[in-house]
Amino acid sequence: MANNEEMFKRLISHAKEYGFIFPSSEIYDGLAAVYDYGQYGVELKNNIKNYWWKCMVQYHENIVGIDAAIFMHPATWKASGHVDAFSDPMIDNKDSKKRYRADVLIEDHIAKLEDKINKEVEKAEKRFGDTFDKQQFITTNPRVLENQTKINEISKRMNEALTQENFADLKALIEELGIVCPVSGSRNWTEVRQFNLMFSTQMGSVSADANLIYLRPETAQGIFVNFLNVQKTGRMKIPFGIAQIGKAFRNEIVARQFIFRMREFEQMEMQFFVRPGEELKWFEYWKEKRKKWHLSLGIPENKYRYHDHEKLAHYANAATDIEFDFPFGFKELEGIHSRTDFDLSAHQEHSGKKITYFDPELNESYVPYVVETSIGVDRTFLAILSAAYQEEKLADGSERIVLRIPAFLAPVKIAVLPLVKKDGMPEKALEIMDLLKYDYMCQYDEKDAVGRRYRRQDAIGTPYCITVDNQTIEDNTVTVRHRDTMEQDRVAIAELPAYFIKHIKPINE
């Protein structure tokens, strides 16, 4: 593991040094858990997205894509459960390291006071028997009154603090009441903080009554709210899918491990709509299908594993993760969830619009069930990069750092190199650039010894280097040097387009 940690550090350095990933706003000391993709990073990332899109949309007649806006009507997040699930003020006990809802701690305290009152009432009831007037007792007994006043004061203050989001006063209240942690028994509390994972902003004029809107925390809802639009205009018949690639935003409390958990990230999602009752069959289908997709990236199977969820989210009736063996261990790369009809039904309720599908074969209408495949673009990028990064010791004792990125995903596909910069070789090389650059990302380089140029291309994962030599001038053939084996083929210039079509294509195509 220590070895992996070192390797991971070198990978991060390499990603920066060769223009794949930069810390965001680096000249201002960076912004936590936000990263920018550099000149090679963006090529790799685009290639990943294009490949996914082809595999999901182009190769499936019953799957279509959309590109929904990042801003959505705030009611969307009410319906999806995101607003309610994450709007609670939390407080941590520093000794037990346990986290509590601040309002729950206070309410527990109130409950204790109510217990005291109830005990007083019970005692009095026993003592006075039938003559006991409960109403009169609780309005006159000094101990009851005292506690009741306390309760009223506390709940009034708590509710005010909650509505005004006055977290400082919530903490003050907890401290004044002497509330202790049930686990550690200490009063060593942190500040009260709100842990809504959604970023918010205002739309329109920034005035007091401006509408609060959120940056979407997942792309899925953009698909659900467009279900009927796509189904009707696309004449889609169940089962069918809607795919989307886009940015999502989560205000993570702890965001770490390079680009693994970022606050701004990109998802590739496909929501597959099926008949109720058939969702688990399709869940299994996509579980298999998606695993095959990962293997088509040329990464060994032992780098992947499934992790079935035992505790299911509120919307799911089956869920599994495809985990990848990152340098910091097996972590989630893709989630496959059977989301039932939770989302569509919720939107139906909140919007008041009927969201059903008429199934001509069954001759009935229903709210479709959904099987989701949701994969992180950035995590896929990191998986491919970490599997590709290799430090080699060559036979002559020299070292080579090479990114063995599958050719069809590599940022630069072909480098064109005149062996020396004279005898018409640069000119010939530039002609070859013109021949290939419309189909492939190519790079021309004439600086330094050719061996050094090969190493530079190895470092960014370029699968093929074309070298123009004396023989090229004589017979219009070039050498094609392979990144992985370092071996060379001699190929006629006229044959190059066909040669690369054969060599640079997806593994499973």
Added chain:
RNA sequence: GCGGCAAUAGCUCAGUUGGUAGAGCGUCGGCUUCCCAAGCCGAAGGUCGCGGGUUCGAACCCCGUUUACCGCUCCA
């Protein structure tokens, strides 16, 4: 968020008891070179993460802060 550790050139790092910053690699401009880094000449690039404090003087000591990594915690 808590705890630990760190931040000096694009990368990896050195920098003595506090006395105005160096190396290797890389990059750039040349030369040489007919096939796998480390040949030759030259050059650029750093107010030592940021802000305060102590001091005659701070990369170095102190405080704060930001960022990264590790552990814990969290993860609809």
